[in-house]
Amino acid sequence: xxGISRPRGTDDLLPEPLARMARVLDAGLEVASGFGYRQVxxxxxxxxxxxxxxxxxxxxxxxxxxxxxxxxGGRSLTLRPEGTAPVVRAFWESDLRQAPLPVRLSxxxxxxxxxxxxxxxxxxxxxxxxxxxxxSEPELDAEVIAVAWRWLQGLxxxxxxxxxxxxxxxxxxxxxxxxxxxxxxxxxxxxxxxDRERLxxxxxxxxxxxxxxxxxxxxxxxxxxxxxxxxCREAFERVRLALxxxxxxxxxxxxxxxxxxxxxxxxxxxxHEQLQGAQNSxxxxxxxxxxxxxxxxxxxxxxxxxxxxxxxxxxxxxVPAGPPPALAVxxxxxxxxxxxxxxxxxxxxxxxxxxxxAGGRSLRAKLSWAERAGVRGVLILGESExxxxxxxxRLLADRTQVELPLRALExxxxxxxxxxxxxxxxxx
RNA sequence: GUGGCUAUAGCUCAGUUGGUUAGAGUGCCAGGUUGUGGCCCUGGAGGUCGAGGGUUCAAGUCCCUCUAGCCACCCCA
Numbered sequence: 001x002x003g004i005s006r007p008r009g010t011d012d013l014l015p016e017p018l019a020r021m022a023r024v025l026d027a028g029l030e031v032a033s034g035f036g037y038r039q040v041x042x043x044x045x046x047x048x049x050x051x052x053x054x055x056x057x058x059x060x061x062x063x064x065x066x067x068x069x070x071x072x073g074g075r076s077l078t079l080r081p082e083g084t085a086p087v088v089r090a091f092w093e094s095d096l097r098q099a100p101l102p103v104r105l106s107x108x109x110x111x112x113x114x115x116x117x118x119x120x121x122x123x124x125x126x127x128x129x130x131x132x133x134x135x136s137e138p139e140l141d142a143e144v145i146a147v148a149w150r151w152l153q154g155l156x157x158x159x160x161x162x163x164x165x166x167x168x169x170x171x172x173x174x175x176x177x178x179x180x181x182x183x184x185x186x187x188x189x190x191x192x193x194x195d196r197e198r199l200x201x202x203x204x205x206x207x208x209x210x211x212x213x214x215x216x217x218x219x220x221x222x223x224x225x226x227x228x229x230x231x232c233r234e235a236f237e238r239v240r241l242a243l244x245x246x247x248x249x250x251x252x253x254x255x256x257x258x259x260x261x262x263x264x265x266x267x268x269x270x271x272h273e274q275l276q277g278a279q280n281s282x283x284x285x286x287x288x289x290x291x292x293x294x295x296x297x298x299x300x301x302x303x304x305x306x307x308x309x310x311x312x313x314x315x316x317x318x319v320p321a322g323p324p325p326a327l328a329v330x331x332x333x334x335x336x337x338x339x340x341x342x343x344x345x346x347x348x349x350x351x352x353x354x355x356x357x358a359g360g361r362s363l364r365a366k367l368s369w370a371e372r373a374g375v376r377g378v379l380i381l382g383e384s385e386x387x388x389x390x391x392x393x394r395l396l397a398d399r400t401q402v403e404l405p406l407r408a409l410e411x412x413x414x415x416x417x418x419x420x421x422x423x424x425x426x427x428x
Numbered sequence: 429g430u431g432g433c434u435a436u437a438g439c440u441c442a443g444u445u446g447g448u449u450a451g452a453g454u455g456c457c458a459g460g461u462u463g464u465g466g467c468c469c470u471g472g473a474g475g476u477c478g479a480g481g482g483u484u485c486a487a488g489u490c491c492c493u494c495u496a497g498c499c500a501c502c503c504c505a
Binding site: 005008051054055058060061064065082083084085113115116117118119121194205210211258259260262263281284306330332333335362363365366367368369370371372378380382383384392394396399401 | 466498499501502
């Protein structure tokens with residue numbers, strides 16, 4: 001088709017899907033609010049440094065997957081690829097840091113990643129998430145999970161499972177990493193080149209390697225939970241106890257990891273049975289006690305999750321679409337179209353959604369159009385009505401019509417619609 | 429970033445081994461007598477066959493490049 005099409009990996013949110021997503025998001029914000037999480041909104045772009053520091057030497061992410069540009073002042077800026085670093089930044093740059101800890105925050109908005117697009121994977125997509133900052137109590141990890149879980153439950157999403165793991169912290173992870181390397185050392189010759197490279201660059205990532213999972217070489221690999229230090233072990237136990245108290249079932253997943261060093265202890269994802277392979281994760285989260293310092297701030301523990309709104313909306317059971325406008329006001333040519341316009345405007349002031357067609361098409365065409373638009377009734381203003389200072393009010397369902405006084409439209413129309421609704425319900 | 433599949437009206441798709449002015453359904457607009465809708469009938473608008481090159485007397489159909497979508501991999505903060 002001629003014309004300019006949208007950039008690769010973007011999507012137009014049309015009325016139906018947008019209404020769906022908005023409903024899904026509202027539900028999330030409400031659940032979060034019930035747990036004391038208050039919404040914040042950070043800029044859509046940030047200093048590039050904010051994201052580079054967080055991901056460190058993950059070169060792919062930095063060099064390949066960020067929307068980075070220089071503004072006219074020569075500053076390097078980046079469209080936000082995720083929400084956690086900005087929220088932590090906002091925490092330190094505001095008086096939130098003086099609030100009693102933890103500070104509970106939620107956020108939602110567009111994120112940008114220069115990925116290869118695919119189904120359910122866009123370069124501009126939308127996330128909803130919560131962060132609890134300034135408290136390292138394990139019960140908080142469970143709380144964050146509970147917010148996510150209650151949200152999905154409330155939406156009626158079926159077939160979900162909570163995948164849970166603990167990946168240790170600065171104290172015990174080095175030893176675990178070594179154990180992992182020791183295990184794979186003698187197997188090096190059997191490893192695909194890709195996994196040898198992973199082992200060198202980001203050892204934990206071999207645990208979720210697809211090739212290795214298929215080969216069975218992972219079966220005997222050491223598990224993070226067996227190498228936790230005592231404090232991590234105790235914390236994980238408390239997370240599980242708290243989840244039990246919430247009544248939230250979970251599945252231990254020893255291959256669930258995070259690729260970045262600032263993540264510690266609890267890591268979780270929620271999977272859906274209908275989502276396949278690379279996109280089976282509805283959302284993920286974890287504890288990021290090391291992030292604040294990486295960003296150049298004083299230490300501050302934190303835990304949170306982020307969910308892809310597109311995917312959640314896709315899985316939420318059908319949300320009833322917003323009702324169509326109740327009324328259409330039609331002029332019947334050659335009557336003065338201004339009368340229809342004015343009448344429509346008056347009825348709208350009563351809070352009724354009104355479509356108006358004051359154009360030159362035939363009344364037949366307008367009625368046919370109103371029918372397809374799904375309105376319950378129409379008001380017709382033609383020459384004879386104007387002469388009598390009335391409007392013809394017609395119900396589409398039973399083809400009955402009455403005349404209402406033009407002068408008292410504001411009262412007559414709502415009353416007429418109410419009466420029609422009562423009759424309609426009575427016959428059901 | 430790598431490999432594979434795909435690309436024809438707004439939408440869903442047909443288009444035989446390359447062969448005249450490219451079709452259907454649906455949607456859209458109009459008409460079926462003078463101001464009254466869902467069905468039906470008739471008509472109309474709408475496509476440089478994703479874009480650009482090439483082969484050929486002839487390309488929607490074959491070849492190349494690009495773009496976009498989908499799938500797998502990479503990555504997934």
